[in-house]
Amino acid sequence: MIKNYLLIAVRNIFRNKMFSTVNILGLAFGMCSALLIFLWVNDELEYDHFHANVDRLYRVMENQKYSDGRIYTFASTPGPMAPFIKEKYPEIEKATRFTWEVNNLFQVDGKIFYEEGRYADQDFVEMFSFPFLKGKQTAALKDKNSIVITESMAKKYFGDEEPLGKVLLMNTKLSFTVTGVIKDLPKNSSLQFAYLLPFEVFWDENTWLHEWGNNNIRTYIQLKEGTNRENFAAKFKDEIGAHQEQNNVALFIQPLAEAYLYGDFENGQQAGGRIEYVQIFFVVAIFVLFIACINFMNLSTAQATKRAKEVGLRKVIGAVPSQLFKQFMGESFVTVCLSAAIALMISLLLIPVFNEITGKALSLNLLDGRIILIFGAIILFTSFVAGSYPALVISEFKPVQVLKGQLKSGSKAATFRKVLVVVQFSMSIILIISTTVVFRQMNFMQNRDIGFDRTNVIYVWMEGDVRPKLETFRNQLMTKAGIESVTSASQLPIDIGNSTVGVNWEGKDPNEKILFSNINVDFEFIQTMKMTMKDGRPFDRTRVTDTANYIVNEKAAEKMGFKEGATDQDLTMWDRKGKIVGVVKDFNFGSLHTAVDPLILRMDVKETYCLLVRLKPQEVEAGLRSTEDLWKAYAPGYPFKYTFLNQNWEDFYKPEAQRGKVFNTLAILSIFISCLGLFGLSAFSAERRTKELGIRKALGASMSSLVQLMGREFTVLVAIAACVGCPAGWYIMTQWLSNYAYHVDVGFVTLILAAIICLAISLITISYHSFKVAANDPVKSLRYE
Incomplete structure (x- = not known):
């Protein structure tokens, strides 16, 4: 019987070539798109789930409440926290500090490259499942001069040689011995790095990190088995307040398994994140697959009258509707399977392009159980949705009407x-x-006007003698071809991440807490970035007092209560008292997802690290050559690695x-x-x-x-x-x-x-x-x- 039904299904496909082709191609493209999107969705949902202890891993977060009632959520935490809470709370099995990406220069035997890595505590390599290919996990970061590198970095510097025990020179002055090589990190890991250095090195280099009032690094913890997360979180909530007066911070922990997908917070509450796009793409994939199923349903029911006599005869000789329903569902399944085979071939051809578009590293490994499950689910879903209605319609034909030729659509x-x-x-x-x-x-x-001109501006993180001799470097560079202006800053003007409540002015309520973003800048910052002053003036190097002064944006002036007349007002930030010399028009220094925040520009050349060079529009190549030539004279051991500011904005x-x-x-x-x-x-x-x-x-x-x-x-x-x-x-x-x-x-x-x-x-x-x-x-x- 089944063989007979299959034979009839194949004959029907060949008898109606055009309609069969439309049905098969429509379903194939729909199933192909669904398969690729579901692979993407699955990859997103699996982020960080490869860690063996993922159900016990958490990142420590802060909710900071301010006087305007707003609550800001940050993943940054104080430097002393991790070892302290590990000692204090018996529920914590392991704890580690983990820095943001740090770009350092490494060299060995004439090979010189910049690499992005992190500083971390010893617990890090034991908490997270990054397999060691060489070296011992338990001893990897215990020595202050040790370094753990990835498989790719080891290949890059040492080729086929044994990397363990080899020495890497960092930033032309520090030496680190390779004590471990880990497998290249999977793409679906939210923690990415090319190397790991002992956190102790970072701790010794940055004394400000020792204060509980400064947030910069991430803290991850691993709870002991059986620990009640809610009970621990309640105990842990006010830990910052135990170390600071007038504290406005409430701590909470977020499961590592949720951190990637649920990264957005609004007013202290979880408010989505990447999970929204996962949901949207899942729904859209269903949309496209359903559109393909509609084609099949429409054409199958439209063609139903051509098979009416066949149905009538089958019913006359004893076939019941349920048998006919199964027959036509089976025929639909045959068509769907043919479409699935074509969809699979198309997917194999398109997956490299899809990976390039999405930035993923997906593969169609047909031996992977999850992929088989996804593809099987698509086939079953499509078969049921596409085939059920046509099969129901055809199986319900009345044999008397059919055989008398009275059947009407x-x-x-x-x-x-x-x-x-x-x-x-x-x-x-x-x-x-x-x-x-x-x-x-x-x-x-x-293309939005964000308040300054980001075109034809390059930036370079200062190395060698560039920063110590910045004034001389700047003066010499200004005489070179293709250079319009030069300045420096502590951060990029499109990505200002520092913030503080340590700001005071005349008339401020001492109990009021307002969060101000801040950036350290050089004298020509406003002019180089072509920002517009609303009131007052830019910093002026001919005025000695400007080394202690400030410029604020419109939002900051408003928060201070200076809607008019902000210039010449006294302002103290941390321990430095100065005056507001100007109000710059609001400019976007972060994502367009959020409105412009209050910002203070602090005149402090010694605390600037990023060189910003505006090139003349018609002489960009000449300006790049001029900057590189002078760079080689001041930082001979460091490659000239520049980036256009506009490119960074696009990368965001x-x-x-x-x-x-x-x-x-x-x-x-x-x-x-x-x-x-x-x-x-x-x-x-x-x-x-x-x-x-x-x-x-x-x-x-x-x-x-x-x-x-x-x-x-x-x-x-x-x-x-x-x-x-x-x-x-x-x-x-x-x-x-x-x-x-x-x-x-x-x-x-x-x-x-x-x-x-x-x-x-x-x-x-x-x-x-x-x-x-x-x-x-x-x-x-x-x-x-």
């Missing part, structure tokens, strides 16, 4: 097909709107741009699949109306009127889809844009454009069959059976 089935077409194109319109808005927002962020939004590209691809794919279905339906409609069109043509109807007649039905359906999809798309994207403090509007034009695009593509799709049938000789049309 029921109005219910026709109405259902129209509803599916509307749903299909509504989804496509939503995706078009989403794609358009995402593109516009990405373009807006890349690279993940969002990657997601935008995936959205674009899915939208195009959904339109293509929808049009495949429309192509098949218009062919079916044209086939059924051949005689009608022949009669109309014989009675004098023009070709244009016949084409309009054929296209009218589908045009109305797409118009209805636009009425459904446009409001839905507007609502969805308005919610998405609310995540940005600065954003575009969805706009009426976007909605109209999406509807027009969908309508135009659908008309082009159905026009082929409309013209073909309308152009037929009416004599042949009237003879058509």
